[in-house]
Amino acid sequence: xxxxxxxxxxxxxxxxxxxxxxxxxxxxxxxxxxxxxxxxxxxxxxxxxxxxxxxxxxxxxxxxxxxxxxxxxxxxxxxxxxxxxxxxxxxxxxxxxxxxxxxxxxxxxxxxxxxxxxxxxxxxxx
Amino acid sequence: xxxxxxxxxxxxxxxxxxxxxxxxxxxxxxxxxxxxxxxxxxxxxxxxxxxxxxxxxxxxxxxxxxxxxxxxxxxxxxxxxxxxxxxxxxxxxxxxxxxxxxxxxxxxxxxxxxxxxxxxxxxxxxxxxxxxxxxxxxxxxxxxxxxxxxxxxxxxxxxxxxxxxxxxxxxxxxxxxxxxxxxxxxxxxxxxxxxxxxxxxxxxxxxxxxxxxxxxxxxxxxxxxxxxxxxxxxxxxxxxxxxxxxxxxxxxxxxxxxxxxxxxxxxxxxxxxxxxxxxxxxxxxxxxxxxxxxxxxxxxxxxxxxxxxxxxxxxxxxxxxxxxxxxxxxxxxxxxxxxxxxxxxxxxxxxxxxxxxxxxxxxxxxxxxxxxxxxxxxxxxxxxxxxxxxxxxxxxxxxxxxxxxxxxxxxxxxxxxxxxxxxxxxxxxxxxxxxxxxxxxxxxxxxxxxxxxxxxxxxxxxxxxxxxxxxxxxxxxxxxxxxxxxxxxxxxxxxxxxxxxxxxxxxxxxxxxxxxxxxxxxxxxxxxxxxxxxxxxxxxxxxxxxxxxxxxxxxxxxxxxxxxxxxxxxxxxxxxxxxxxxxxxxxxxxxxxxxxxxxxxxxxxxxxxxxxxxxxxxxxxxxxxxxxxxxxxxxxxxxxxxxxxxxxxxxxxxxxxxxxxxxxxxxxxxxxxxxxxxxxxxxxxxxxxxxxxxxxxxxxxxxxxxxxxxxxxxxxxxxxxxxxxxxxxxxxxxxxxxxxxxxxxxxxxxxxxxxxxxx
Numbered sequence: 001x002x003x004x005x006x007x008x009x010x011x012x013x014x015x016x017x018x019x020x021x022x023x024x025x026x027x028x029x030x031x032x033x034x035x036x037x038x039x040x041x042x043x044x045x046x047x048x049x050x051x052x053x054x055x056x057x058x059x060x061x062x063x064x065x066x067x068x069x070x071x072x073x074x075x076x077x078x079x080x081x082x083x084x085x086x087x088x089x090x091x092x093x094x095x096x097x098x099x100x101x102x103x104x105x106x107x108x109x110x111x112x113x114x115x116x117x118x119x120x121x122x123x124x125x126x
Numbered sequence: 127x128x129x130x131x132x133x134x135x136x137x138x139x140x141x142x143x144x145x146x147x148x149x150x151x152x153x154x155x156x157x158x159x160x161x162x163x164x165x166x167x168x169x170x171x172x173x174x175x176x177x178x179x180x181x182x183x184x185x186x187x188x189x190x191x192x193x194x195x196x197x198x199x200x201x202x203x204x205x206x207x208x209x210x211x212x213x214x215x216x217x218x219x220x221x222x223x224x225x226x227x228x229x230x231x232x233x234x235x236x237x238x239x240x241x242x243x244x245x246x247x248x249x250x251x252x253x254x255x256x257x258x259x260x261x262x263x264x265x266x267x268x269x270x271x272x273x274x275x276x277x278x279x280x281x282x283x284x285x286x287x288x289x290x291x292x293x294x295x296x297x298x299x300x301x302x303x304x305x306x307x308x309x310x311x312x313x314x315x316x317x318x319x320x321x322x323x324x325x326x327x328x329x330x331x332x333x334x335x336x337x338x339x340x341x342x343x344x345x346x347x348x349x350x351x352x353x354x355x356x357x358x359x360x361x362x363x364x365x366x367x368x369x370x371x372x373x374x375x376x377x378x379x380x381x382x383x384x385x386x387x388x389x390x391x392x393x394x395x396x397x398x399x400x401x402x403x404x405x406x407x408x409x410x411x412x413x414x415x416x417x418x419x420x421x422x423x424x425x426x427x428x429x430x431x432x433x434x435x436x437x438x439x440x441x442x443x444x445x446x447x448x449x450x451x452x453x454x455x456x457x458x459x460x461x462x463x464x465x466x467x468x469x470x471x472x473x474x475x476x477x478x479x480x481x482x483x484x485x486x487x488x489x490x491x492x493x494x495x496x497x498x499x500x501x502x503x504x505x506x507x508x509x510x511x512x513x514x515x516x517x518x519x520x521x522x523x524x525x526x527x528x529x530x531x532x533x534x535x536x537x538x539x540x541x542x543x544x545x546x547x548x549x550x551x552x553x554x555x556x557x558x559x560x561x562x563x564x565x566x567x568x569x570x571x572x573x574x575x576x577x578x579x580x581x582x583x584x585x586x587x588x589x590x591x592x593x594x595x596x597x598x599x600x601x602x603x604x605x606x607x608x609x610x611x612x613x614x615x616x617x618x619x620x621x622x623x624x625x626x627x628x629x630x631x632x633x634x635x636x637x638x639x640x641x642x643x644x645x646x647x648x649x650x651x652x653x654x655x656x657x658x659x660x661x662x663x664x665x666x667x668x669x670x671x672x673x674x675x676x677x678x679x680x681x682x683x684x685x686x687x688x689x690x691x692x693x694x695x696x697x698x699x700x701x702x703x704x705x706x707x708x709x710x711x712x713x714x715x716x717x718x719x720x721x722x723x724x725x726x727x728x729x730x731x732x733x734x735x736x737x738x739x740x741x742x743x744x745x746x747x748x749x750x751x752x753x754x755x756x757x758x759x760x761x762x763x764x765x766x767x768x769x770x771x772x773x774x775x776x777x778x779x780x781x782x783x784x785x786x787x788x789x790x791x792x793x794x795x796x797x798x799x800x801x802x803x804x805x806x807x808x809x810x811x812x813x814x815x816x817x818x819x820x821x822x823x824x825x826x827x828x829x830x831x832x833x834x835x836x837x838x839x840x841x842x843x844x845x846x847x848x849x850x851x852x853x854x855x856x857x858x859x860x861x862x863x864x865x866x867x868x869x870x871x872x873x874x875x876x877x878x879x880x881x882x883x884x885x
Contacts, residue, residue, distance in 0.1 A: 025759060029591075036591030058762065058780075060787045061851040089780040096858055097851055 009037040017048040017116050019109055026059040031066030038070050042077045049074055050112040054085035064097055071102050080104070084112040139193045139236040140186040140203055147373050150366035150398065151184050157357055158188045161330050162199045162298040168328045168353060170321075172344060174337035175359045177497045178512070180398035181334045184359070185300045188332075193231060198295040200231050202287060205302040208440070213316040214276050217283035221267065222248075224286050225260065228297070232256060256294065263289055280316065284323040297329055304335030304343065321347035325354075334359075339495045364554075367396035374405045381414035385822075385870040386421050388800070389547055392554045393425070393513065400514060403433040418869040422543040426536060429514070429521050438518040445492040453526055454479050455489065459498070460523040462508035463516055468624075469505040517543070551870060552824040553631075555798035561720060562633040563656050563694075569727045570613040570654075572644055576604035579723050580692065580713035583704035601722065610727070611640035611652050619657070623680055634658040637680065653686040658694045662795075665695035665714075670703035674710055694720055747808040751790075753799060753821075758790035761806050765817060768808050772815055772880055781859040782878050786817060788852040789874050793821035799871065814861075814879045822871040 009030075010021040018041035023030045038049055049070070067083075074081045084106040086094070094100050106112035138144060148155070161171040175181045185203055192201035204223050206216060225248045230238035232253050243251070245264050252260040263286060270282045287297035301324075304317050317335075321344055324331040333340060337358065344354065362370060371387045374380075394400035407428055408415055415421050428434040446452040458478050462470055476486045494501040498511045511519075521539050524530045578584045578601070589597050619626050619635035626635055635657040642650040655677040659665050665673075673693055681689040691712035693699070698716035699707065707714045715723070749764060751757040762783040769779045786806075793804050799821045809816040857863045862877040 025756065027756065029756075032591035034591075039587075039590075058759075058783060058787065060758075060784070060791060061855055062791065064851070089777055089784070093784065093855065096855065 009033045011037050011041065013041070013046065014113055016046050017050060017113060018042075018046040019050040019052060019113070021052045021054070022056045024055050024057050026053075026056055026063035026067075028060075028062040028066070031063040035066055035070050035073070039073060042073065042079055046079065048080045048082070048116045050082050050084055050106075050109060050116070052084045052109050052112075053087070053090060054108070056087070056090060059090050059093060061097070064093065064099060067099060068102070071099075080116060082106050082112040082115060084109050138186075139190045139230075139239055141190045142183060142186065143373075143377065145187065145190070147377055148183060148187050149369040149373050150362045151187075151359075154184055154357065154359060155187055155191070158184065158300075158332060159191055161332055161355065162188075162192055162201070162296075163330075166330050166355070167296070169330055169355055170325060170349075170353060171330075171332045171355045171357055172340050173332055173334035173357050173359055174340055175334060176361060177336060178397040178399040179359050179361050180402070181359055182302050183398075185302050185332065185334060188300060192298065193236065196234070200228060200290070200295045200297045202227050202297055202299045203302065204299070206304065208444075213280050213319070216316060217280040218271075221283040221286050224297075224299075225263075228290070229253070229256070229260075232294075259289055259291060277319075280319055281323055284320060285327070287329060288327050298331070299324065299329065300332040300334070302334050304333050304340055315346075317343045318347040321349050325349045336495050336497075338497065361396035362398060364391060364396060364558075367391040367394075367398075367401065370398055370401055371405070374402055375415075378405045378409035380405050380408040381416065383416045386415040386417065388554070388870070389418060389421050389551060390415070392550045393421075393547075395512060397512070399437075400434070403437070404428060407432050418544060418547045422540055422547060425517075425543055426521075426539045429517050429539060430525075430532075430536065434514055434518065438515060441492075441496055441498075445489055451479065451481070456519060456522050457527045459493075459508050460519045460527075462506075463511070463519060466509055468507040468509060470508065472501070472504055472506050475506060547869075552798070555800055555823045556631070557633065558798065558800050560633070560658075560798075561724065563636045563658060564616050564618065564633055566720070566724055566727075567613055567636050567638045567654060567656055568616045570610040570638070570640060571727075572612050573610050573727050574607045575610065575723060575726055576601045577606040577608040578604055579719045579726075580608060580715055581704075581708070582695075582698045582714045582716055582719065583701065583708065585716070585719055586698055586704075597718075597722070609642070611642045611650075611654070612644040613638045613640040613654070615639040619655070619677075619680060622684060626676065629676070630657060630660075634660075635677075648687075651688065653681065653689045654692060655680060655686075655689055656692045656694070658696075661695050661697060664698045664700045665693070665703050666700050667702035667706050670695075670699055670707055670714070674707060674712055678710075745810045747810075749806050749808075750803050751806070753790075753794040753802045753804055757804070758787045758794075761786050761790055761804070761819075764806075765808055765815075768810060769815055769878075772810060774815070774878070774880065778878060782815065782817070782876075785856045785859045785876055785878075786819065788855050789817075789819040789876065792852045792874075793819060793872070799823035814877050816875060816877050818866070818873060818875045820868070820871065820873040824871070 009023070012019055018038070020034055020037050020041070022034055026034075034051065038051075041049065051067070051070070071081050082104045083094075085108045086105055091100070091105065094103075104112075104115065106115055141148070158171065158173070160166065161169070173181055173184075182205060185205075189201045189203040192199050202224050204220050222243075222245065225245070226241070226243055227239055229248055229251050230236060232255075233251065238251070245267070249257075249261055249264055267282065270279050273279065287299055290297050301320060304320065317339075320333060324333070325347065335343075344351070361367075368387065368391055371382070371390055375382045375387070390401055390404060394404065404424070405415075407413075408424055411424070411427075413420060413424055415424070424432075425434075442452055442455070446455050458475055472486070472490065475490075476483065479486065479489070481489065490499070490501045490506065493499045498508070498515060500507040500510050517539065521535055524535045524538075525532060578588065589600060592600065616636060616638040618632045619630070619637050620632050622637055636655070638654040638656065640652055640654065641647070642652055657673055657677060659669060659673050661669065670693060674691055677691045677693075678689075680686075681691075691707075691710065693707060693712060693714045694716070695714070696717045698704075699714045704714055747764070747768060749761065751760050765782055765786055766779055769782055774782070790804050790806075793799065801822055803821065805818075805820040807816075807818040807820075809818075853863075856874075856876060860876040861879045862875075864875050866873040866875055
């Protein structure tokens with residue numbers, strides 16, 4: 001496992017949706033980097049967030065608590081949040097801590113963007 | 127002058143330990159030795175000792191160093207003892223010791239210091255070059271001895287070192303236990319005579335004794351303070367005390383554990399006297415000090431009849447020789463301790479003790495000198511004594527005053543001390559791990575800092591999630607700066623408002639008086655009220671308001687004209703809290719801001735220790751990793767390799783890894799660990815993997831709560847609680863989770879069964 005929490009968070013915009021990529025270990029530091037990037041994207045006018053976990057192999061409870069904070073921030077800004085490409089073990093953790101009740105999950109980034117483009121429809125849950 | 131720190135010299139002469147075993151007073155030893163130098167000729171050094179801080183071995187080590195150095199300085203050490211009952215007998219004993227040690231030095235025969243010799247023996251042993259003046263001295267002594275003028279005799283004896291011819295060398299006299307000299311009978315105030323004789327002798331000298339008494343005596347003797355130096359001798363620092371415990375335990379051949387050694391240092395507050403006495407008692411009783419129970423059993427034995435008991439009993443007897451008065455004093459003292467009253471009326475004590483005003487003055491003076499109480503004339507505070515003193519008072523009160531059964535008193539003393547031990551250590555660990563705000567604010571001295579360090583809202587918006595490099599680059603380009611005041615007096619809020627003790631610790635709430643621009647005027651005077659608010663999450667608006675009100679109340683009650691409130695929360699403050707505090711004009715920061723500030727002003731901060739090592743046998747792997755720096759991943763990756771050997775499925779491996787990560791985070795976040803290490807043991811069995819994660823320090827409050835299950839219905843609420851999920855996750859991910867009983871810190875054992883993961 002190649003884990004580095006020092007690198008900047010990758011992100012890009014698709015229309016008014018920001019896609020933010022989580023790193024391989026989601027902990028306090030990397031979680032705060034994601035939060036910061038999400039805040040920046042929302043301040044820049046994005047109306048939806050996709051957080052992609054394709055690279056994420058391990059998460060800890062502090063990282064999860066920060067994700068909840070991001071969901072709160074998005075709610076306050078009237079933005080939707082979708083988590084994409086989350087592995088089964090991580091979904092299990094999200095489920096244990098009730099995160100999946102507050103966020104939509106998508107198979108991958110494309111499905112997440114497609115879901116958001118449909119907007120008011122019910123999210124696909126995995 | 128660092129010569130005394132080296133080990134170049136021969137063995138002990140008067141010292142009871144070798145130079146190598148004398149730990150914790152290196153700087154003080156150098157300082158006392160320096161007093162003997164030519165540059166300090168004619169100057170006295172008053173060694174002002176905190177009670178039980180230990181001074182005798184320091185002086186004996188100084189003696190040995192100077193003896194073995196063989197320079198023109200002739201060391202003389204004299205300790206007043208309780209065996210001497212009059213000033214005259216003490217002075218005669220001094221004369222005898224002086225001549226004996228002088229001749230031992232001149233003949234370079236250390237053994238002479240310990241021989242039983244009469245004055246005539248000493249004359250016969252005198253080297254030819256000294257014979258004439260020593261013979262004259264002894265003849266003169268014979269005349270003065272029978273002159274019936276006690277004062278003249280005392281002065282003659284004390285003045286003997288002045289008779290040493292200059293060509294021979296310079297006597298350097300060290301007097302130990304000056305407080306005992308003051309208590310001698312015989313119409314001569316020996317303590318004051320000592321200062322008068324040596325203060326005018328033209329010789330360098332050291333006078334060591336209890337700090338509250340020595341200064342009084344120097345004033346009474348009308349000493350010329352321009353010719354006196356002062357050295358304050360307080361308890362050992364934590365690090366020095368640990369070294370002392372290690373050395374004494376080895377010397378006394380007492381087996382100890384790390385946990386027990388730490389407890390001794392804390393229980394005895396770094397007192398060399400108490401620590402040494404305690405370890406001596408362990409040797410005498412052939413007791414190993416491994417667990418807290420070992421330590422506290424011996425402690426209670428000591429309180430009831432050991433060295434500790436005799437020490438305090440002797441001091442009480444000295445204070446009130448009559449038994450009935452002594453019992454009454456024990457009652458009054460203990461009841462004052464329990465009441466917690468800091469300003470008890472001395473008059474009420476006099477009535478309860480049925481003493482005359484003069485008798486009471488003497489009692490109060492002795493108690494004050496030994497720092498059992500703080501006495502300022504009309505009022506007395508008995509709450510300030512050391513913990514061993516209070517424990518001694520309590521057991522004696524119950525035994526001698528209440529006549530309770532001894533077995534009950536012993537049992538209660540033991541259970542109480544056992545219950546107290548983890549709290550004692552917890553306070554210590556918290557102190558180690560946390561920033562002492564007093565140290566930080568004391569360093570304020572007109573430095574210019576980015577204002578954003580005092581405004582969490584702005585800091586969070588700009589720098590949350592930023593790397594250190596990004597943060598420091600950003601701070602470097604901040605335009606808005608704040609000039610700190612120069613702080614001139616910093617103390618705990620508790621000194622102003624003791625009720626705050628219920629909501630915060632001493633070092634976490636500070637009142638600091640200072641001046642802006644270091645300009646000492648009313649207009650520039652400002653008082654900072656600083657508090658660290660405990661919270662694992664951002665501090666919310668309600669809590670922030672409560673703290674602001676607390677500090678504002680202090681400012682109003684004490685009439686602070688201009689004040690600045692600054693609140694610090696580990697994880698910062700919610701948006702609403704930041705806004706509310708900003709509207710009050712208060713500052714707020716999180717831990718990261720505080721750490722940057724500390725780095726910028728050069729204040730002291732707790733710094734973690736990092737060490738790694740590992741070992742193990744065929745079925746067991748042990749690794750130790752330093753806390754922090756994502757080191758939990760090292761443990762997670764290690765367990766992954768081990769779990770694969772047992773053919774755990776990937777999902778189960780991920781669960782084990784996550785549980786270990788959470789256990790490591792718990793250990794790092796909550797333990798206040800003194801060594802900042804996580805000890806991990808992985809034991810492979812045929813059908814299971816057993817992982818034990820241990821750390822030293824404080825036991826988290828949720829340990830042993832029995833909160834073992836997390837149901838899905840709880841999750842929604844839990845999700846909004848944000849933190850404190852670690853243990854719940856661990857219990858869900860692993861098959862068995864159990865906290866093992868350890869004296870110090872926590873040890874979490876987690877088991878994952880192979881059959882569960884393959885099913």
